[in-house]
Amino acid sequence: MSRQRAVWAIVRKDVRAIGANLQVLLPMLVVPVMLGVLLPGGLVWAILRFGGSSGELQELLQLLERVPAGSLSGALSRLDDPSAQAAFLVANYLLAPFFLLIPLMAASTISADSFAGEKERGTLESLLFSPVSVGDLFLAKVLASFLPATALAWGTFLLTALTINGVAWPWMGRVFFPTPNWLPLMLLVIPLLALATIFLNVFVSARVATFQAAYQLGGVVVLPVLVLVAGNVTGLLFFSTAVISAIGAGLVMVDLVMLLLLRRYLDRAQLFESQVG
């Protein structure tokens, strides 16, 4: 009970700190609105509104030729209108990797503030003087980044679904987003990616002195996701359920390896000497 109380006190304190730091709060508000509302809503609306006459649509529809056989091609073949096909493809497949950027950005920003910020503000020593084990401290810090990052991704997903279906309703007349391939993405890949980002930020935070440095250095995690975005947009790597599951399995391995490597930070004296003393 006492351990749980301490862990949740640290989680609450760190979550509260998100609102107190504009550098942390701003990307948490802007990125989801951009990637979760404006980008998908704008794209889907533009495709359905001007799609029939635009050259870009023809280019987009060329992607359809590369769509692997399966549920996606089946769903697309049921749509007669090329604009509706394009809107369906953009909403359900091309946007998927962009969504990975949301937990990635959120986990990276919050964990940089939570780990490096604690060191920068001189409060890590106060925590280490308390009767909370370093394992519990680590757990609390991970939860404090993981829960808001995942919740933000899921909340944004809900907003995206409302936006896309709302914008497309006059043309589609039915709910067409999300398709089942989003399920493993949201329930498996997003949480695992958030966790991997947090673990990476623990390593980064241990090597830098300030939140700002940790934030900037931790930003490199977007690079592999940008590769996925490019692969998906060019049709080289469609975010099918199989691909998403494979990414999830890869992330499980990455998370486990990082967790093993992080064990060395669980010694209080070593942690203090390397981070404070």
Place this chain on the structure above:
Amino acid sequence: MITASGVSKRFGAKQAIRDLSLSVGRGEVVGLLGPNGSGKTTMVRLFNGLLRPDAGGVRVDGRDPLVDGDAVRAASGVLTESAEFYGHLSALDNLRFFADLYGVSDPTRPRSLLEEVGLGDDLHRRVATFSTGMRKRLGFAKALLHDPRVLFLDEPTNGLDPDGTRAVLATIRRLNRTRGTTILICSHLLQQLETVCHRYLFIDAGRLIEQGTLAELKARYREAVLLEVDTDLEPAAAEAHGRAFEVAQVDGRRKLTFRLDDRAEVPGFLRRLVASADVYGAHVVEQGLEELYFAIREEKVA
């Protein structure tokens, strides 16, 4: 209650603590004295398991902080200059947070402690706006939050105004008297320590160079008797009395402080002085902790 046996600790090229042994008995209030960088804060960190000694070991209430650290930290209240608070939280929220970490069951404890240390009007003010003295009061309240059996106080009155200093010293005395709290105080403000400490430990460059009660130390480091005289005697004429002296003007009056070899010399010296000049008052200057501190360092530190 608190022991260190042959402790050594090195940070890179610097040997912070060298083969240091000390003990503080249950219910004692002990002053740990030494210049900046002598190893006082390092010892507080070692006693709380934040540092691992390179050699030797420490115990608090019979427990090794490296083995049973959470139990040691649950029994210890710590105030150090380097351990900060959360600036974006109010004083009350900071203490509530630490109350959760320390498992404090009384929900009114944070508020009542803040009122006790004089922060009753600033409960809801963000700590980022606090002065040094207010942070020190908050730190003192945090150290007392879980009603610890042992207190480690590193410079507890540094930065406090006279009222704050008096309140902190009074609380230290009260806790020791009524609850039997064992207290180790590191401080440079030697005159303040005289009023609360039972015993003193002097360290220099990580080594224990002397220890004892004020009476023991006075007996060991008895210096020449200093006789302060309020007199019209001219300094040039004072030289004729054959004793070293210093001149000071206090409230527009001349004070001569003569250095005599022995207390027994005082009556005869005064008789000769009165015969040569008007004397309005005289007293023997008592040797305090500050004088002892310098006497010990002069003798023990090369």
